[in-house]
Amino acid sequence: MTAMRQHLLARIAATGPLSVADYMTECLLHPTLGYYTTRDPFGAMGDFTTAPEISQMFGELVGLALAQSWLDQGAPAPFALAEAGPGRGTLMDDILRATRNVPGFHAAMRIYLIEASPLLRARQLTVLGRADANWIDQIDELPDLPLFFVANEFFDALPIRQFQRDGDGWRERRITAQGNDLHFALGGVAPQPALAHRLADTATGDLVEICTAAPAMAAALGHCIQTRGGAALIIDYGDWRSQGDTLQALRAHEPVDPLSAPGQSDLTAHVDFEALALATPSAYSRLTPQGLFLERLGITARAQTLADRLSGAARDSLIAAHRRLTHPEEMGTLFKTLALFPKGATPPPGFAP
Numbered sequence: 315m316t317a318m319r320q321h322l323l324a325r326i327a328a329t330g331p332l333s334v335a336d337y338m339t340e341c342l343l344h345p346t347l348g349y350y351t352t353r354d355p356f357g358a359m360g361d362f363t364t365a366p367e368i369s370q371m372f373g374e375l376v377g378l379a380l381a382q383s384w385l386d387q388g389a390p391a392p393f394a395l396a397e398a399g400p401g402r403g404t405l406m407d408d409i410l411r412a413t414r415n416v417p418g419f420h421a422a423m424r425i426y427l428i429e430a431s432p433l434l435r436a437r438q439l440t441v442l443g444r445a446d447a448n449w450i451d452q453i454d455e456l457p458d459l460p461l462f463f464v465a466n467e468f469f470d471a472l473p474i475r476q477f478q479r480d481g482d483g484w485r486e487r488r489i490t491a492q493g494n495d496l497h498f499a500l501g502g503v504a505p506q507p508a509l510a511h512r513l514a515d516t517a518t519g520d521l522v523e524i525c526t527a528a529p530a531m532a533a534a535l536g537h538c539i540q541t542r543g544g545a546a547l548i549i550d551y552g553d554w555r556s557q558g559d560t561l562q563a564l565r566a567h568e569p570v571d572p573l574s575a576p577g578q579s580d581l582t583a584h585v586d587f588e589a590l591a592l593a594t595p596s597a598y599s600r601l602t603p604q605g606l607f608l609e610r611l612g613i614t615a616r617a618q619t620l621a622d623r624l625s626g627a628a629r630d631s632l633i634a635a636h637r638r639l640t641h642p643e644e645m646g647t648l649f650k651t652l653a654l655f656p657k658g659a660t661p662p663p664g665f666a667p
Contacts, residue, residue, distance in 0.1 A: 315494060318347045318577030323491050331488035331499060334561060335473035335526075341576045342471060343430060349577055350431045350471075363567070364467050365549070365604075365645065366405035369635035371620070373408025375611040375664075376547060380409065380462045381416045383545040383655070383662040390543055391422035393460040398428040398453070398531075399468035403441035409464070410442070424459065426450055453534045461544035463535060469590070470550050470582040472527045476559065477506055479520045484509055487521070489573065496573040516557075523556045523583055529593035536594025536654050545662045546654040552585030553650065554601055560584035587652050599653040599665035605646025607664045608639060 322340060326332060332340070342349045365372040384393065397406050406427065413419050425447040429435050435449050450456065476487035483503040490499045512522050535546050552560075563572040565579035572581055591598045617636040621629050640646045653662045661667060 316575075316577065318344070319494070319496075321347060322489075322496065322576055323494065326489070326491045331490040331501070333475050333486060333488055335475045337489045337576070338471075338473040338581050341581055342473075344577070347577050349580060351433065352577075353433065364401060364405075365639055365649075366401070366408060366466065368638055369632070370408050371613055371616050371636070372608070372639060373405045374412035375608060375613055375616065376405065376464055376466075376549075377409030377412040378416075379547065379611055379663045380464065380545065381413045381419050383660075384419060384460075384462055385416070386660045387460070387543050387545075387656075389418055389422070390460040391418065392424055393422055393462060393544065394426050394456055395423040396426040396428065396456060396461060396463045398463070398465040399471070400427045400429055400438050401434065403427075403438035405464065405466055406438070407441050423462075424448070424457065426456055428453065453531055453538075456538065458542065460542045461535070461538045461546070463539075463544065463546040464549070465546070466549045467582075468550070469525070469528050469531075469548065469585045470552065471580075472525050472531075474523045474525045474561065474583045476521055476523050476561070477509060479512075479516050479518050479522070481518060482513060484522075496576070498573070515555075520557070521559050523560060523586065525583070525586065525589070528585065529589045532590040532593040532654070533595065536596035536598075539654050540594075540596040540656055543656055543659075545659075547662060548585075548587075548590065548652045548654070549604060549607075549649060550585045551645075551648045551650070552587055554586075555588045556584065556586040585650075587650060590652060594654050596654045597657045597659070597661075599651075599655070599661050602651045602665055603642075603647050604649035604651055605640035605642065607651040608646075610664045613640060 343351060345351060400406055427438060427447060427449050429449055477484040478487060478500060480503045484506040485500040485503055488499050488501055489496055508524060509522060539546060560583045561572050563570045563579040563581050565575055570579050587601050621632050624632060638644045653665045655661055
């Protein structure tokens with residue numbers, strides 16, 4: 315039995331069943347046993363691969379979109395260039411490379427990385443090689459500056475609670491124990507004011523997920539952007555409104571039971587983009603599929619330019635990366651993008667007015 319399973323069983327024995335949110339928090343962020351705090355989960359040797367690890371084109375285009383938004387807003391100086399959940403630092407590294415020839419951009423920027431894992435912070439420092447980068451724990455630690463922000467596959471890892479409708483009430487889905495095994499169970503029926511609006515589009519037996527941290531973060535981001543200027547690009551899998559059980563676990567790039575390997579598999583859930591949009595005091599874009607967003611930014615032209623310099627396996631790999639990022643059967647439709655920007659300002663490139 316792993317130390318994490320022992321820890322969870324002891325907590326359940328002491329305090330009762332865990333909410334899905336508590337389970338995710340323990341499994342992912344426990345200081346000594348958590349998934350993100352004890353390993354590098356990215357890439358072929360890890361458990362999953364994110365868009366920046368698939369191709370440099372993704373980070374380049376995201377960086378140029380942020381730089382153009384900075385120019386559209388009058389090139390404020392100084393400004394904060396921030397990323398939440400920077401992983402290995404690949405996305406920020408690509409952003410910095412793509413924007414180095416944008417006049418004044420690098421001179422004006424102050425880099426902030428929102429990262430909880432000491433292991434990943436060390437990896438990011440190695441990749442970026444920048445002693446002037448600032449690592450912080452929360453958005454509210456960002457300075458009072460215009461904010462140009464990106465979060466790629468960050469919101470999906472925030473803890474969720476799950477509720478199953480029962481008449482006009484809701485039963486929370488929890489994790490309990492039978493012997494040394496973990497199981498899902500339902501709590502008693504109770505009203506949930508936060509889900510009052512979902513009585514109109516659900517029926518008894520339907521499951522709905524809530525992530526309380528995500529709207530709070532969107533509100534904080536939106537406040538920064540509305541009052542100081544800037545833009546946020548949020549890229550993740552999900553849809554406009556939560557519906558159904560989307561909790562999932564990945565281990566060695568394969569889906570596994572979310573309760574089978576606590577602390578040893580990645581846990582995520584689809585993002586409810588409606589909750590983010592309704593929480594922000596800033597303007598927000600239409601929800602846009604990742605493939606369409608990248609095509610609007612010129613990923614096909616960029617791929618063709620890169621392909622002209624390659625041959626053989628390297629060229630084939632580039633073509634496959636382009637397809638994986640944009641094709642509807644790959645990441646192109648499952649992943650969505652949402653932009654936050656000041657009311658009255660031009661939306662960032664890639665988003666329709």
